[in-house]
Amino acid sequence: MSGACLLKTLGYDEHSDVAKTELAFEVDGLVVTSDGPSVWRIDVGLSSWRLESKVVLNDDDLKMCAHIVARMAPVGSTARLQADAHRAGTVFIGLVLNFEDTRIPVNLVSADIGCGLTLVPVVDRQGRHLTEKPGDNKEYHSYVLACIRRSLKRGKIAEKGLTPNEFLKQASAFYGDSELETWLHEMTYVLDSVGIDYGGDVLGYIGRFCQSLGSSGNHFFEVAVDKHDAYYCVVHSGSRALGAMVYSAIAWACRATADGYEIATGALAEFYTRAYDALNKFAKLNRVICAVAVLDNLGLETSAHGLRDAFKKSKLFAPAVAECPDDPAVMELMGGLTHNGLKSFVNDADRTVMYVMSKGAIAVSRRASSAIVALRAGEGCVAFTLVDPCCPWREVPTAQAAALGYTPVLEANGGIVFAGHGAGRTQSATQTEKQSSFQDLEEFFEQHDMVGNIAPGVLGDNPAKAYKPSAEILQHLPLDDACTWSYLRTRVAHKEGLCYKRHVVEQCAAHIQATDYEANRLLALVHDLNLVRGAVPEDEMERRVAKRDEVMGQLEAKYRPHIA
Numbered sequence: 144m145s146g147a148c149l150l151k152t153l154g155y156d157e158h159s160d161v162a163k164t165e166l167a168f169e170v171d172g173l174v175v176t177s178d179g180p181s182v183w184r185i186d187v188g189l190s191s192w193r194l195e196s197k198v199v200l201n202d203d204d205l206k207m208c209a210h211i212v213a214r215m216a217p218v219g220s221t222a223r224l225q226a227d228a229h230r231a232g233t234v235f236i237g238l239v240l241n242f243e244d245t246r247i248p249v250n251l252v253s254a255d256i257g258c259g260l261t262l263v264p265v266v267d268r269q270g271r272h273l274t275e276k277p278g279d280n281k282e283y284h285s286y287v288l289a290c291i292r293r294s295l296k297r298g299k300i301a302e303k304g305l306t307p308n309e310f311l312k313q314a315s316a317f318y319g320d321s322e323l324e325t326w327l328h329e330m331t332y333v334l335d336s337v338g339i340d341y342g343g344d345v346l347g348y349i350g351r352f353c354q355s356l357g358s359s360g361n362h363f364f365e366v367a368v369d370k371h372d373a374y375y376c377v378v379h380s381g382s383r384a385l386g387a388m389v390y391s392a393i394a395w396a397c398r399a400t401a402d403g404y405e406i407a408t409g410a411l412a413e414f415y416t417r418a419y420d421a422l423n424k425f426a427k428l429n430r431v432i433c434a435v436a437v438l439d440n441l442g443l444e445t446s447a448h449g450l451r452d453a454f455k456k457s458k459l460f461a462p463a464v465a466e467c468p469d470d471p472a473v474m475e476l477m478g479g480l481t482h483n484g485l486k487s488f489v490n491d492a493d494r495t496v497m498y499v500m501s502k503g504a505i506a507v508s509r510r511a512s513s514a515i516v517a518l519r520a521g522e523g524c525v526a527f528t529l530v531d532p533c534c535p536w537r538e539v540p541t542a543q544a545a546a547l548g549y550t551p552v553l554e555a556n557g558g559i560v561f562a563g564h565g566a567g568r569t570q571s572a573t574q575t576e577k578q579s580s581f582q583d584l585e586e587f588f589e590q591h592d593m594v595g596n597i598a599p600g601v602l603g604d605n606p607a608k609a610y611k612p613s614a615e616i617l618q619h620l621p622l623d624d625a626c627t628w629s630y631l632r633t634r635v636a637h638k639e640g641l642c643y644k645r646h647v648v649e650q651c652a653a654h655i656q657a658t659d660y661e662a663n664r665l666l667a668l669v670h671d672l673n674l675v676r677g678a679v680p681e682d683e684m685e686r687r688v689a690k691r692d693e694v695m696g697q698l699e700a701k702y703r704p705h706i707a
Contacts, residue, residue: 145339145388146392146394146395147395147399148392149392149395152335152338153411155396155400168210168233170187170213171187173185173186173187173213174186174187175206178193181195181199182194183209192213192218192219193222194212194222195221195222196208197226197563198224198225198229204235208230215242219553220553221553221554222241223239223561224239225563225619226562226563226567226611226615226616226618227504227564227567229569234250234253237502237563238251238501238502239499239501240499240500241497242500244412244551245409245412247415248404248406248500249390249407249415250394250405251500252419252484252502253390254387254390255386255483256419256426256484257381257423257425257427257481258362258380258482259427259481260480260517261376261378261427261480261515262376263438263450263454264373265373265376265438266444268442270444272456273374274373274374275634281594283702284366284634285594285665285668286695286699287594287635288668290437290440290441291364291637292637292671295355297355310354310432310445311346311353311428311432314428314432326425327346329417329420329421330345330425333417339388349425352384352425353428353429354436355380355383355639356378357639361379361604362380362639363636363637364376364377364379364433364434364437365378365523365524365634365636365637366633366635367631369457369631373458374634375526376437380429380433381483382423382426383425385425393405417542419485420542423484427481441703459526462626463511463513463627480505480507481505482502482503482505482565483501484500485499485500486501486506487543488538488544488555488558488559489536489549490536491535492535494547496544496550496551497536497551497552497553497555498541503564504562505560505563506561507529508529508536508558508560509624510530510531510534510558511528511529511530511531511532512529512538513526513527513529514560514562516562516563516564516620517565518565518610519566519609519610520591521590521591521606521632521633522566522612522633523632525628525630527621527622527626528625528628529621529625535558563619566612566616567615568609569610570608570609572603572609575602575609576602578605579602579603579605580650582654583605585597585669587605587606592634593632593633594636594665596636596669597651597671598642599640599647599651600639600640600641600674601638601640602647602651640671642674648675648678655670655679656679656683658670660687668691668695668698672687672688
């Protein structure tokens with residue numbers, strides 16, 4: 144068992160083969176009192192915390208959140224619920240807490256370690272940033288959607304011809320060529336510690352998890368345009384199954400020790416910090432790998448140098464680069480902003496450090512940082528940069544911050560911005576699925592002048608019903624402080640689309656069978672035919688696949704030479 148292997152590796156005494164789970168989540172003697180509009184004071188004996196919320200909480204959610212804060216956050220700290228916050232089981236998406244480097248609540252992040260967003264410019268081989276042409280672009284966008292689908296691995300139904308390791312070294316160049324070996328050394332340490340058999344080839348093993356978004360949560364690949372009509376890839380994903388395996392091991396180890404309720408302390412906290420940094424790097428690398436794979440399929444620029452150069456020259460971010468050209472944090476959109484995990488900010492002048500743990504939320508320094516907040520599909524996302532050279536707070540990897548020996552503090556005196564990472568769910572995927580049809584999805588995409596894949600697993604993410612309107616999120620973003628910002632509008636939206644519910648697959652198949660591809664040939668590219676095989680008669684499926692391949696061949700001849 145990986146958890147038992149981890150305890151042995153870290154030098155813990157032998158433990159029972161059965162991990163003990165702390166079932167009583169509530170903290171005895173907890174009292175919650177209002178301390179102003181959307182602000183509460185949480186008291187347990189002589190200890191107290193502050194909770195600030197940008198969403199309205201019912202009594203049950205307030206009670207649950209208060210117990211999470213009292214159990215997990217340092218005494219005297221402030222917990223914050225962002226505008227996209229919503230409850231998911233025993234955690235809140237959109238929650239930001241302080242933490243201590245010696246005591247880490249790993250279950251708050253859970254399996255989705257390093258989940259975040261990355262923005263990559265769409266550039267041709269001549270270094271020109273592609274822009275949307277006036278008029279009807281549905282044909283080109285449908286072609287791009289088909290290229291996205293054939294570029295990314297999806298569960299066990301990967302398209303043929305994929306080479307998972309092909310783009311890894313190129314993606315690592317976004318962070319500097321020297322970091323790849325260092326990162327692989329750290330990943331080797333992590334895999335060895337939890338007893339994962341990678342067959343002696345750590346790079347090959349990691350490659351199994353590359354070039355895929357994953358089917359869990361709201362992970363997606365979009366192509367969007369900024370206010371200058373320039374195209375960008377917007378990639379949202381986490382550390383894939385690698386993060387889930389490591390989380391499973393350390394969660395078991397936490398429950399099997401006196402630490403209880405998946406709170407890592409001592410050697411477990413030190414391991415989690417190193418493991419998190421390594422997995423977070425993988426998540427960032429993989430998002431770039433996904434973007435590069437798609438750009439390669441489209442015949443566009445894939446080199447790190449070419450993409451970074453285009454990024455610096457873009458109208459969207461050029462002012463930030465010009466104001467603070469030597470600060471690498473300005474380029475963090477390329478590396479990707481993390482929503483789920485550990486953040487460490489240091490003030491070198493005062494020799495202080497502030498540790499932040501977020502679940503579905505962002506924390507960025509005002510010194511020189513970039514951020515992306517995903518809105519619902521169709522509305523796209525908001526990208527912005529904060530550049531204040533006078534701000535003393537900079538972000539560093541958590542393991543590095545702990546090694547500095549700085550004094551921990553609970554506030555950064557306005558030097559750090561907290562915000563939600565996305566639109567936030569209004570209801571569960573199951574509820575949305577019951578209230579939606581695939582016709583609803585097609586009508587929504589048409590209404591928002593975009594193309595989105597029609598597949599069984601996207602029904603529960605119907606943007607019209609599943610997510611909050613962007614207006615509720617935008618008013619809470621620090622756009623007045625941003626050096627530059629842009630509202631990126633979705634043009635192409637792809638999600639993995641896998642679904643194991645037979646009735647949903649059949650519902651999708653029925654919708655596809657009712658569609659006349661002769662009347663609308665582009666729907667042959669929009670419909671995810673691979674994911675309804677077995678639910679459509681074989682002879683009809685063959686006709687539809689042949690039509691898809693015919694249309695794809697025509698568009699390949701039309702667009703690839705033009706943009707190559």
